[in-house]
Amino acid sequence: MSAPVTDKPVLNTEGAPERLFILREIFRGRRLLLAGILGLSLIATAATLVLPWTVGKLLQAIQLGGGLAEWTWLMVAVGLGSAIANALATYLLSRIGHQMVWRLRERSMRHSIGLGLRTARQEGTGNLATRLTADAAALKSIVDIGPIQLPMSLVTLVGTMVIMGVLDWVLLVITLAAFLVAVGVVAVVVIALRRKYVAIQNQVGSLTEHFVATMEALTVIKACRAERTVSAELAGRAERVARCEIGASAMEALIVPVINLGQQIALVAVILGGGARIAGGDLELSTFVAFLLYLFQLTAPLMMAMSGMSTIQAGLAARKRFEDLFALPAEGLDAGAAGDAPRLPVAGAPAVRFEKVRFAYGEEPVLNQVDLTVPATGLTAMVGLSGSGKSTVLGLVERFMDPQEGRVEVFGHGADQWPLADLRGRLAYVDQGATLLRDTVRNNLTIGREIPVADEDLLRALRDVGLEEEITRLPDGLDTVLGGNHDLSGGQRQRLALARASLSDAPLVLLDEPSSQLDTLNELRLRRLVDEIGRDRAVLVVAHRISTVRHADHVIVMDGGQVTAEGRHDDLMRTSPMYAELVHGQALGTPEKTTAALTGGDR
Ligand SMILES: Nc1ncnc2c1ncn2[C@@H]1O[C@H](COP(=O)(O)OP(=O)(O)OP(=O)(O)O)[C@@H](O)[C@H]1O
Ligand SMILES: [Mg+2]
Structure with missing residues (x-):
């Protein structure tokens, strides 16, 4: 094929190809709201961290006899507070995500309409339309997870480990050693997923493009009785997308079991080590129970952090597609190519x-x-x-x-x-x-x-x-x-x-x-x-x-x-x-x- 002639950009009003800074998009004009969400998330995280400690205290109260009601109420209050703060933070964050997607959709449509005619045709209607659907959804997940959930789960993770260290540093070392391999494996998987997601999103764009083009030619397709051939061709494309998606799923599916496995190994190691330390009189039973509870609690933020990172990879792949779109030259309707553009026809000149x-x-x-x-x-x-x-x-x-x-x-x-x-x-x-x-x-x-x-x-x-x-x-x-x-x-x-x-x-x-x-x-x-x-x-x-x-x-x-x-x-x-x-x-x-x-x- 010969090299296609691209639209000579009449004037790129949107400037040079630019990066799409998601966090800047999210934070713009909403610092206060985000601070509020951060506060709520901190409350939820703190409550999560405190809960096992209150359980330990309750056990202690049972052993010593008395003071049960106080600790029970505290537990209920902490649990309820955590749930409410969590729900509110999630809702507010999701709202911000939708608003960002709204702005991005608006900009994508405006930019697509402003493209030169030939560029728009080369890109294809369906492919451009995918920015409004699948790509926008993938990008929103960054907002759901990126600015709060991921840092919070990291804070919970670190906080939990600090408390575990304070409770018994020897058991913490045992726990970390047991988790190390699992986290390493998952990290490799998450990094590899990025390339898969880019491929999937491009293929979905191309599938949509072909489907839209087919629907536009429906009269001819029906008149030529080509429904079957055309459907088979589209089905082939859908299958290629599915194969790619299944490949990604196989990798995603590894994340939870590998971390669970890490947890189980840690559990066995901690029970053996902890048992020995209790028998030797180096560890209280209530401290050991609290430690076990923190160990159970460790997996949730760890999984959230890991699967959050894989979701973010998909979002980053979508971001690339938006950046590619915005990098396409738009026609400048307002400006002329020359500095002092004449605006009046020359008298007597032909049309x-x-x-x-x-x-x-x-x-x-x-x-x-x-x-x-x-x-x-x-x-x-x-x-x-x-x-x-x-x-x-x-x-x-x-x-x-x-x-x-x-x-x-x-x-x-x-x-x-x-x-x-x-x-x-x-x-x-x-x-x-x-x-x-x-x-x-x-x-x-x-x-x-x-x-x-x-x-x-x-x-x-x-x-x-x-x-x-x-x-x-x-x-x-x-x-x-x-x-x-x-x-x-x-x-x-x-x-x-x-x-x-x-x-x-x-x-x-x-x-x-x-x-x-x-x-x-x-x-x-x-x-x-x-x-x-x-x-x-x-x-x-x-x-x-x-x-x-x-x-x-x-x-x-x-x-x-x-x-x-x-x-x-x-x-x-x-x-x-x-x-x-x-x-x-x-x-x-x-x-x-x-x-x-x-x-x-x-x-
Ligand atoms: N978008 C396009 N991309 C590539 N080639 C094109 C495109 N549009 C037209 N052509 C080619 O340019 C040539 C001139 O096309 P054009 O549409 O100007 O012809 P026309 O004189 O208007 O014909 P008709 O009377 O059939 O409308 C044709 O050979 C055509 O194949
Ligand atoms: Mg013509």
């Missing part, structure tokens, strides 16, 4: 001028040495065989991508000299697929506008494209949501997209095959509309009907990524054999293949 433009998606150029001009007013038609580069020309005017060589001028300034928002604000564009939003008719017509448009204006625009009656007949009229239960036909979608463009007062209107699905009556309406717009503005229309072209003030003929002729219809019929052939062969007007298409090879 568009291409000068020796070369553009390639991969390595092979799809536009080569393209020179063309679109006058500032009137209708310009662009014709050419499929794949000759017409939509690419419109994409370069819109700056969905930049040329590798040559210059694209819009209203007298280099397209890259315009602040992007200003440039696009001067263009109205109907793409070849007449893309609509899954939204109301109203929002489809007014998308991108800050000031609401009056219903009469919307209805007039719909009337101009012959859609008024069809839309008013929908259950909620202009407020009917398209794409769910109510959808439009191909031609209706095309007309709605045209109505959107006609509502704009942009001085340059770009229409990519706007009449490909229109009947004769609606084609006539389109022509009238285009005439009206063309009276004081520029319309560049990629056309495949001779009626549109014959009628144009200016025609551009494209062939194999080059402009082979420009001029008026009558002149071109005499001077451009390619154009004459397109017209005579009826490539413009009927779906039949022209002689040129048949002899022109794969273009």
Whole structure:
């Protein structure tokens, strides 16, 4: 494969690739709340540490007789206090986690939408969407565990060991020796898990990406009866993810049993050692019981610390995916590429001028040495065989991508000299697929506008494209949501997209095959509309009907990524054999293949 052309970053508004500092994200503006949570966790931890000591005291009281009620109440109070403090801390922390995920989701969506068109396509919808689902969930676990739970379990661990040392340092040494190997094994496992988690998350992203793409092509899949093949292909991908996940689970499953094993070994060693020390009179029975209780309590924070670390590994892998997303260059809508960007069109300049433009998606150029001009007013038609580069020309005017060589001028300034928002604000564009939003008719017509448009204006625009009656007949009229239960036909979608463009007062209107699905009556309406717009503005229309072209003030003929002729219809019929052939062969007007298409090879 050839090296892909990446979007030349118009301007990366979010700055250079940056690290995502989770702790900073968590702490921002909430130091007090976090201090509160820390306080609660300390209370819970202290209570946990105190509990076995109170048990020892209770035993002592039983041996000596008397004072039972005090110690029992203290035990209950300590247990209850620990539970309440723990629950509150967990809830507050989880809330912070959700809020962080909310902010991250918001930022991810904003950044994804702000990506250059080609970068966004290369990344893939499904893969980007996984940031909002699995990756966000994995990242939240860092908040649940990282700032409080993990340090607290480490504090509990150290605190428990200190108390055990105070109770009997010899037994502590025995305990530590028994645990050493177990902790070592688990540490190695936790470190190795990180790579597994990265692989899993990337694979889940890719699986989602393929699934979304499949669902988008459902019509074709069903029409070709490809459900089974496509499902099998997706199942294969799901299996690969599962295999990776199972591998990780095998490693995760080691953590608890290995630590338990360590505890059991320690228990046997402590009972043997402790028994000998009691027999020798070096150790009180109540101290020994308290020590045993602390030993039992040791495993919980140890396990929490170890499995917490493995969860954090998964969170860190997700963090990497967010960082990768934020590192992708965003288009800068507000700023121009040049410092003092001009904001006014040059008087008398054509709407568009291409000068020796070369553009390639991969390595092979799809536009080569393209020179063309679109006058500032009137209708310009662009014709050419499929794949000759017409939509690419419109994409370069819109700056969905930049040329590798040559210059694209819009209203007298280099397209890259315009602040992007200003440039696009001067263009109205109907793409070849007449893309609509899954939204109301109203929002489809007014998308991108800050000031609401009056219903009469919307209805007039719909009337101009012959859609008024069809839309008013929908259950909620202009407020009917398209794409769910109510959808439009191909031609209706095309007309709605045209109505959107006609509502704009942009001085340059770009229409990519706007009449490909229109009947004769609606084609006539389109022509009238285009005439009206063309009276004081520029319309560049990629056309495949001779009626549109014959009628144009200016025609551009494209062939194999080059402009082979420009001029008026009558002149071109005499001077451009390619154009004459397109017209005579009826490539413009009927779906039949022209002689040129048949002899022109794969273009
Ligand atoms: N996103 C893309 N990535 C890679 N190659 C592309 C992409 N879009 C178009 N091409 C290639 O660029 C060439 C020109 O495509 P373009 O869409 O500009 O043709 P067109 O003249 O608009 O064709 P049609 O009349 O069929 O719409 C084609 O060979 C096409 O395969
Ligand atoms: Mg096209």
